[in-house]
Amino acid sequence: GSLLFSDADRGFVVSHSVDACYYKVEDLDVPWRHVDTFHAFNMVQATKTQKKFIVTDSTRRYVAIVDISRHVYIYNSTGDSSYGKLLVMTLDNSDDSEILGVFPRKESIVLLTEKFLITIKFSL
Numbered sequence: 001g002s003l004l005f006s007d008a009d010r011g012f013v014v015s016h017s018v019d020a021c022y023y024k025v026e027d028l029d030v031p032w033r034h035v036d037t038f039h040a041f042n043m044v045q046a047t048k049t050q051k052k053f054i055v056t057d058s059t060r061r062y063v064a065i066v067d068i069s070r071h072v073y074i075y076n077s078t079g080d081s082s083y084g085k086l087l088v089m090t091l092d093n094s095d096d097s098e099i100l101g102v103f104p105r106k107e108s109i110v111l112l113t114e115k116f117l118i119t120i121k122f123s124l
Contacts, residue, residue: 011035013054018042022060036060039077040084048073057104062124064109069096072109076124087122 010025012032020041023032041063045051050067065073074087093113101112111118 015042044075053102055104057106066102069098
């Protein structure tokens with residue numbers, strides 16, 4: 001599995017065929033609980049060789065893959081469907097500043113680079 005960070009809870013993803021099943025870490029009595037599935041997400045993330053962060057917002061409407069310095073991939077799984085929508089954003093990062101952190105929000109994502117704090121707004 002992969003660690004998937006959210007702004008609201010701790011969780012992890014377990015690969016299941018082409019899908020990614022999201023489990024929320026709760027307490028000692030019930031250590032984890034399946035709360036969502038990102039349909040076909042494994043096919044998307046498998047091709048991203050420079051990925052550094054994989055995050056989701058508190059509503060789990062999307063998953064973002066952020067690479068080392070330049071690209072942000074925002075994947076939206078469309079409900080019960082077996083396919084999703086992928087937004088690809090390329091940062092104007094001519095000096096190749098490393099992305100040091102990321103914070104997912106409902107309709108935006110905040111990136112911390114070595115030199116800038118960048119907010120990317122999007123609509124799914």
